[in-house]
Amino acid sequence: MRILYFLFLAVLFACNQPSGPRTLPILGERDVVNGDTIYPAVPDFSFVDQDGQVVTNALFADKIYVVDFFFIHCPTICPKVKANGLRIYEKYKNDDRIMLLSHSIDVKNDTVAALKRHADKLGIESRRWRMVTGDHDAIYDIADDYFSVAVENPDAPGGFDHSGRLILVDKNRHVRSFCDGTDAEDVDRFMLDIDALLDEQFGRSK
Amino acid sequence: MLFSKKGILLPLIACLLALVQCESNPYREGERLYKMNCANCHLDDGAGLGALIPPLAGADYLAAHRERLPCILKYGLKDTIVVNGTVYAEAMPGVQTLSAIQIANILNYINTNWGNNLPPYRLDEVRALLEDCE
Numbered sequence: 513m514r515i516l517y518f519l520f521l522a523v524l525f526a527c528n529q530p531s532g533p534r535t536l537p538i539l540g541e542r543d544v545v546n547g548d549t550i551y552p553a554v555p556d557f558s559f560v561d562q563d564g565q566v567v568t569n570a571l572f573a574d575k576i577y578v579v580d581f582f583f584i585h586c587p588t589i590c591p592k593v594k595a596n597g598l599r600i601y602e603k604y605k606n607d608d609r610i611m612l613l614s615h616s617i618d619v620k621n622d623t624v625a626a627l628k629r630h631a632d633k634l635g636i637e638s639r640r641w642r643m644v645t646g647d648h649d650a651i652y653d654i655a656d657d658y659f660s661v662a663v664e665n666p667d668a669p670g671g672f673d674h675s676g677r678l679i680l681v682d683k684n685r686h687v688r689s690f691c692d693g694t695d696a697e698d699v700d701r702f703m704l705d706i707d708a709l710l711d712e713q714f715g716r717s718k
Numbered sequence: 719m720l721f722s723k724k725g726i727l728l729p730l731i732a733c734l735l736a737l738v739q740c741e742s743n744p745y746r747e748g749e750r751l752y753k754m755n756c757a758n759c760h761l762d763d764g765a766g767l768g769a770l771i772p773p774l775a776g777a778d779y780l781a782a783h784r785e786r787l788p789c790i791l792k793y794g795l796k797d798t799i800v801v802n803g804t805v806y807a808e809a810m811p812g813v814q815t816l817s818a819i820q821i822a823n824i825l826n827y828i829n830t831n832w833g834n835n836l837p838p839y840r841l842d843e844v845r846a847l848l849e850d851c852e
Contacts, residue, residue: 587758587759587811588758589758591758591759591761591767591770591771592758592761594767595761595765595767598767598768630770632769633768633769633770634767634768634769634770635768635769
C-alpha cells in the first residue's frame with residue numbers, strides 16, 4: 513500500500529518537472545501535524561559492514577547515499593544491479609559527499625567474511641561502499657523504509673524475492689529518488705538525480 | 719512499364735535488406751538463449767563482474783578451452799579458472815535442460831560477438847563433446 517502511494521507520488525512529480533535547477537521531491541507518505549508537514553525519514557539503524565565495523569546513520573550524517581538490497585548467491589538480477597552500482601561507484605569514488613550502502617538479505621550465508629570477499633572481488637573500497645549484514649528483522653524492516661521489496665520465498669530463484677531498486681537518500685534521511693538497478697538507461701537518469709541532489713544539498717560549486 | 723519494374727525492384731530491395739540483416743546477426747536464437755540463461759550474470763555485453771564473474775567478451779578462455787565449453791554450459795563449473803590473467807573461484811550453475819543445438823547456438827553467439835571472432839561450433843562436434851563431460 514505504502515509502495516503504491518509512493519509510486520503514485522513519483523508519477524505525479526514526473527509529470528510536473530519545473531524548469532531551471534531541479535529539486536527532487538521527498539518521496540513517501542507525509543503527515544500534517546498541527547500545520548507542520550512531517551516527511552517520512554529513514555529510522556535509526558545499526559548494521560555491521562564487510563570490515564566488521566558498525567555502520568549507523570551517523571556515518572551518513574553529512575552525506576547523501578545510495579541504497580540497495582542483494583544477496584551474494586543471487587542467481588538472477590543481482591549481478592546487473594551490482595554492475596550498475598559499480599558505474600555509480602566509479603563516477604563518484606573521489607567525491608566525499610556520497611557513499612553506497614548495500615544490505616544483504618541472506619543473513620545466514622552472507623557473513624562479514626563473505627561480504628569482505630565479495631567486496632574485494634568487486635574491487636571496491638569500504639571507504640565508499642559499505643556492504644552490511646545484521647539482525648534479520650532489522651534488515652527486512654528497513655527495506656520497507658527504503659520502499660524496497662525483500663521477502664524470503666523458497667520458490668524464488670535463490671530463495672529470496674527482492675527488487676533490484678537503487679534508492680537515493682539525502683543527508684536529512686529522506687528518500688529522494690530511485691531507479692531500476694537492472695536498467696542501465698534508468699541508472700543514467702538516476703545519476704542525473706544524484707547530481708541534482710548534490711547541487712541542492714552542498715551548493716552548485718565543486 | 720515503370721510500374722512493373724517497381725513491382726520487381728521493391729521486393730528485390732526487401733530481400734537484400736533481409737539478407738544484410740541476417741548477416742549482421744546470424745545467431746538470433748543463440749542471442750535469445752544467451753539473454754535467457756547467461757546474461758543475468760555475464761551481462762548483456764559479456765563484460766562479467768569484477769573478479770566474481772569472468773568476462774566472455776575478449777576472454778582468452780574461450781579459444782583455450784573450446785572442447786570444454788559445451789560441458790560447462792550444461793553441467794556448470796566448480797573448479798577455479800583463470801581468464802585473461804584473473805582468477806575466478808565462484809561456482810557457475812549449469813543449465814541441464816539445454817539441448818546440443820541450443821548449446822551450439824549460444825556458444826556461436828558468444829564466439830562471434832563483442833569483438834570475439836572464433837570459429838563456429840558444428841552440431842555434431844557439440845554432440846560428441848557432450849558425450850565426454852566429466
